[in-house]
Amino acid sequence: MAEVLVLAEHSADGEVKKVTLELLTAARRLGTPAVVWTGPGAQAAAARLGEYGAEKVYAADSADFTSYVVAPAAELLAQLVASVSPAAVLVAGTTEGKEIAGRLAVKTGSGVLSDAVNVTAGDGGPVAEQPNFGGSITVHSTVKAGTPIIAVRPNAISPEASAGAAAVEAVSFAASDAAKTAVISERVVAEKGERPELTEAQVVVSGGRGTGSADGFAIIEKLADSLGAAVGASRAVTDAGWYPHQFQVGQTGKTVSPQLYVAVGISGAIQHRAGMQTSKTIMAINKDPEAPIFEIADYGIVGDLFTVVPQLIDEIQKHKG
Amino acid sequence: MNIVVCVKQVPDTAVERRLTPEGTLDRASLDGLINELDEYAIEEGLKIAEAHGGEVTILSMGPDKAAESVRKALSMGADKAVHVLDAGLAGSDALATSLALAAALKATGFDLVIFGSESTDARTGMVPAMVAERLGVPQLTLASKVDVDGTSVSIRRVSDDGYAVVSGQLPAVVSVVEKINEPRYPTFKGIMAAKKKPVQVLSLAELSVDAGSVGLAGAATWVDDFAARPPRTAGVIVKDEGDGGSKAAGFLAGRKFI
Ligand SMILES: Cc1cc2nc3c(=O)[nH]c(=O)nc-3n(C[C@H](O)[C@H](O)[C@H](O)COP(=O)(O)OP(=O)(O)OC[C@H]3O[C@@H](n4cnc5c(N)ncnc54)[C@H](O)[C@@H]3O)c2cc1C
Ligand SMILES: Cc1cc2nc3c(=O)[nH]c(=O)nc-3n(C[C@H](O)[C@H](O)[C@H](O)COP(=O)(O)OP(=O)(O)OC[C@H]3O[C@@H](n4cnc5c(N)ncnc54)[C@H](O)[C@@H]3O)c2cc1C
Numbered sequence: 180m181a182e183v184l185v186l187a188e189h190s191a192d193g194e195v196k197k198v199t200l201e202l203l204t205a206a207r208r209l210g211t212p213a214v215v216w217t218g219p220g221a222q223a224a225a226a227r228l229g230e231y232g233a234e235k236v237y238a239a240d241s242a243d244f245t246s247y248v249v250a251p252a253a254e255l256l257a258q259l260v261a262s263v264s265p266a267a268v269l270v271a272g273t274t275e276g277k278e279i280a281g282r283l284a285v286k287t288g289s290g291v292l293s294d295a296v297n298v299t300a301g302d303g304g305p306v307a308e309q310p311n312f313g314g315s316i317t318v319h320s321t322v323k324a325g326t327p328i329i330a331v332r333p334n335a336i337s338p339e340a341s342a343g344a345a346a347v348e349a350v351s352f353a354a355s356d357a358a359k360t361a362v363i364s365e366r367v368v369a370e371k372g373e374r375p376e377l378t379e380a381q382v383v384v385s386g387g388r389g390t391g392s393a394d395g396f397a398i399i400e401k402l403a404d405s406l407g408a409a410v411g412a413s414r415a416v417t418d419a420g421w422y423p424h425q426f427q428v429g430q431t432g433k434t435v436s437p438q439l440y441v442a443v444g445i446s447g448a449i450q451h452r453a454g455m456q457t458s459k460t461i462m463a464i465n466k467d468p469e470a471p472i473f474e475i476a477d478y479g480i481v482g483d484l485f486t487v488v489p490q491l492i493d494e495i496q497k498h499k500g
Numbered sequence: 501m502n503i504v505v506c507v508k509q510v511p512d513t514a515v516e517r518r519l520t521p522e523g524t525l526d527r528a529s530l531d532g533l534i535n536e537l538d539e540y541a542i543e544e545g546l547k548i549a550e551a552h553g554g555e556v557t558i559l560s561m562g563p564d565k566a567a568e569s570v571r572k573a574l575s576m577g578a579d580k581a582v583h584v585l586d587a588g589l590a591g592s593d594a595l596a597t598s599l600a601l602a603a604a605l606k607a608t609g610f611d612l613v614i615f616g617s618e619s620t621d622a623r624t625g626m627v628p629a630m631v632a633e634r635l636g637v638p639q640l641t642l643a644s645k646v647d648v649d650g651t652s653v654s655i656r657r658v659s660d661d662g663y664a665v666v667s668g669q670l671p672a673v674v675s676v677v678e679k680i681n682e683p684r685y686p687t688f689k690g691i692m693a694a695k696k697k698p699v700q701v702l703s704l705a706e707l708s709v710d711a712g713s714v715g716l717a718g719a720a721t722w723v724d725d726f727a728a729r730p731p732r733t734a735g736v737i738v739k740d741e742g743d744g745g746s747k748a749a750g751f752l753a754g755r756k757f758i
Contacts, residue, residue: 248639248657248666249629273660274617274625274642281626282633284595290720291594293624301724310729312517312621317729320523324595324720360638361672363657365665376660382757406757417679424644424679425660430513430620431536431678439757450513456732460755462748468737475732478751482740490745498749498758 193220229345289325313453389444447472523723537616638668
């Protein structure tokens with residue numbers, strides 16, 4: 180069976196991100212999964228990758244990947260596409276993953292499918308399932324030219340374990356001058372704390388304008404922490420500066436598909452729903468019974484969030500204790 | 501400085517959007533607006549031109565109707581526009597779109613190209629990186645801050661966990677995220693002036709782009725089928741009577757979330 184290249188997402192210290200395991204799970208349906216690892220740490224990560232079916236790990240240990248914007252990763256993938264003729268290339272559908280996919284598509288003259296929530300084998304090659312227009316339409320698409328390149332949305336496919344050899348193979352790589360034109364001189368990492376990443380979290384608790392202020396928004400963080408959840412926010416909140424922009428959920432923010440999404444003091448505007456309505460379970464707390472969020476909620480509480488949420492947190496603590 | 505801002509016309513997100521039987525977006529029957537993020541790109545272009553001198557050209561690829569968005573961009577203060585218009589472009593995917601835009605950019609010339617980071621209709625977020633790849637110029641994308649100093653550009657590139665400081669030499673491709681600025685509204689004077697500003701319409705032949713490599717004819721991606729997703733239905737809604745939090749906890753416990 181032909182190889183399927185999976186571009187690994189990992190943290191700076193080499194920790195394999197969950198989305199990589201999701202990509203491996205999808206890759207197994209299309210061929211033999213082979214991970215492409217950028218930077219140091221492939222050997223240490225191999226065991227984990229093998230648990231999810233990676234047969235091979237192409238390790239390109241170069242500083243170019245962290246010194247220059249995305250072009251080196253696209254160049255590495257193009258080099259591997261030429262040498263192993265894979266059945267497909269899967270990347271994480273993050274902003275950066277999609278940029279890499281785009282550049283690779285141009286380099287290899289291939290079609291690229293963005294934001295797949297599922298990938299299956301079809302007669303004409305891999306089939307991607309894409310939710311469009313904020314999840315109101317589901318499309319199945321295929322690639323007609325070149326090597327299928329698919330950007331898969333994080334948290335959409337459940338990772339399933341399956342043993343693989345995960346044989347590490349060093350790849351010699353040096354970025355060309357053309358890939359070194361956007362130079363990264365500094366990285367500033369925001370304090371993330373203990374919370375899970377928004378797009379990878381099983382549970383997301385989001386707050387809206389109903390929280391009233393930055394101080395009022397703190398109650399959202401409390402509820403999130405009691406559930407081990409990530410914190411999200413509506414645009415009304417990020418626009419007002421009550422919570423940082425990178426936590427915005429919606430059409431112009433992040434798209435999330437957690438097991439549970441709790442919307443607190445959020446009206447449920449179509450642009451907010453675009454980023455969360457593929458969540459498995461939705462719970463809403465809002466004082467307005469007419470709020471559109473209730474139209475898509477599995478469970479809704481009509482009430483003041485400043486009385487409902489503290490009681491909810493108490494009850495959660497009791498369950499834990 | 502020669503600044504080009506790429507502007508896409510998109511359907512209003514507040515109304516229902518449909519696909520044609522070919523699986524492409526039904527653009528003709530919908531009212532078009534400027535892709536919201538592109539308004540931030542226009543604003544950034546105008547600000548850079550005001551600070552450093554130069555001209556702002558709007559570049560849009562789209563059907564006849566896209567002319568409305570081009571006019572609106574001009575009324576915000578851009579100097580002139582290029583509209584890539586050709587029936588052969590209908591149904592273009594990201595690969596084809598980047599090909600046509602790169603060809604138009606080569607034809608018009610540029611020091612700085614500014615994009616929005618994502619459209620609200622297709623949302624691939626790939627076009628700016630693809631165009632940078634095709635033009636072989638620095639990709640300074642996802643900028644929440646842009647500084648130009650004559651020969652180089654430096655940006656703050658936002659990431660999931662913070663930001664990076666990235667720089668490159670002109671000519672370069674930049675894409676902006678919202679929050680970078682506050683887009684201006686067209687003034688009455690601006691709207692009147694826009695009517696007289698030059699809009700150059702370019703066809704595929706004029707750009708020497710092979711019609712077989714774009715549109716549905718050249719599609720590298722194909723929509724095999726599509727279906728409206730069954731709408732989510734409302735579940736149980738209860739009123740808080742002093743026990744709202746407990747009820748919510750009961751629901752979560754029932755679903756094994758706690
Ligand atoms: C092009 C475009 C893109 C957009 N992108 C996004 C996006 O990515 N994400 C996004 O979120 N929005 C986006 N928006 C904005 C969107 O249209 C809404 O304006 C926004 O989502 C509203 O946020 P909200 O629900 O927090 O505020 P509101 O709509 O003001 O709702 C606040 C809610 O809180 C309730 N409330 C008030 N006080 C209490 C209380 N004490 N207890 C309980 N409930 C209370 C109210 O009943 C109300 O329902 C976009 C808009 C446009 C035009
Ligand atoms: C629902 C839907 C899903 C799609 N999925 C895919 C897919 O998976 N793969 C694929 O290859 N194609 C896909 N397409 C086709 C895609 O819409 C077109 O290729 C589109 O012209 C460019 O992609 P984008 O809007 O995603 O651009 P993005 O990369 O999201 O847009 C970024 C910026 O590029 C600029 N820009 C984009 N288009 C234009 C334009 N026409 N004129 C001027 N500037 C522009 C704007 O500045 C914009 O802010 C899809 C289309 C639809 C409607």
